[in-house]
Amino acid sequence: MIFVPGTTSAKKVEQIRAHGAEVMIVDGDREATARAAQQAAERPGAFYASHVYNPYFLHGTKTYAYELWEDLGGRLPELIVLPVGNGTLVLGVTLGLAELVDHGLIDRAPPVVAVQAEAVSPLARARAEGLAEVPPGYATSADTLAEGIAIAEPARSAQILVAIDNSGGDIVTVPDAEVRAAQRDLAGRGLYVEATAAACWAAVRHAENSDRDQPGWRLLHERQTVVPLCGAGLKTGLL
Template structure:
């Protein structure tokens, strides 16, 4: 990997070679010593450019191969991950009073969430490290994405999910042939058990808060946004936050492009959580260290009371000059309805939490009506049909009679 210089600890700055099995800083420990992948931008620019990239016919995350920490010759799954559509829905913009609102619909990835971007990197790295089995803990999306990518790559997967994981996501896991461990406890319990099992059995660790390579997959959503805007970045990028890995990846993507000289400025980043589980929002707004929180939200994918990548998440918001906000579950369900009815885009609760936060920030005047904003929908609504029905209600039930139909329309 001539494009990769190494790994750098975000706490102490120590740099390490990108060796197999090296994920966290040995000096700072596995919890604090989260690493960043650092690149040789001069080497990248000698091989490729924005102009050369425009000629690429690879409409997946691998069009950005030189910005990824994988060997070019390593086999990759056949699944098409990335290059999700960037829409400008006029109905939604009018509803919110915004003239430059865009939606990045990552629910159109193979297993219907942004997490596919990280998982496809995980299975490629697992092949590089000759690991036959991959594993992670997840509230659902990371799990199903890993199981799908592992199946496509011919690897085994062992997935740990909390008992509250939606059935739609569990069904995906089982269809993809994963060995599914339903932990009768919280996400924190699930993460801890997975970490112990991964260490005990030597499985490849897909947990994004531990493995620095997975954020690199997630950052490709930012690379796509920049290219889809012809390298003129938006003013704001808004998305939901759970563990903090995805928002960290978005910021990392824009920073990589900026440091490589491919974009001239950086956007502001907004992180949104539910008021039922908002440890990072509270820490940001109160300017204090984060504290564990209850997991009382229907947005299961971001119901993370003990976030595993808090430092990178908070750094992304602070460095970008952005902000954070928490919204109640009722507003998340309303965002599901509005997005669907005005745009034809079906997002799960966690996937549209960013939209709910955006609406609140526009009302508060934090985000201007004419500013260019991208809201990332991180997951498809079919993953959580129960809450979709809760958002819109049951269908009209009638007997097979036109007279009865006329009376209920």
């Protein structure tokens, strides 16, 4: 049984059902959906399979760092840009980078710049305000094209903020208009990705014309950068 918010794109719901899963559409945001799934998991014989709480999930996402190292011939780029909502990709990648350093495969890990949708950006706001975590009720959900990272209350916010800080990176936000433009730009290059994946490309493109004197935007200037395109455009269609 898969629980999804009512705002989930129809194409995603269609794909879930195509694989034989029962879809429960929740009238609410992602936090309300998570609560509904947790309540359902209290039934006998049920298990809450959220990647957010699974301690082993990060050992899957960390392989992204190893793949980069291998694909680039035993080195890493100067900067890695990642989308962040619940933070499992950021936490996994920074774990993988730390392991590469520990194994002596790289001398130092590159900074990680995380990207949030401007409409739902509790991590970016908390970091800017010097908070150690996102407090309860600190942010609310809002409509955004980047639905995959529209997380108002990340469960691992303290870990995410520490991971970004330790990497020497930062968190930036992008408006939906930039996300839409980035998705169309990538499609024109033959890369059809969903909006959440396009958010990182939006940040890189926006940095070229940004005059904001903030660490995150400065990091995005004139560095060899890798951006993951980790969601197929067929999930949402062209915006």
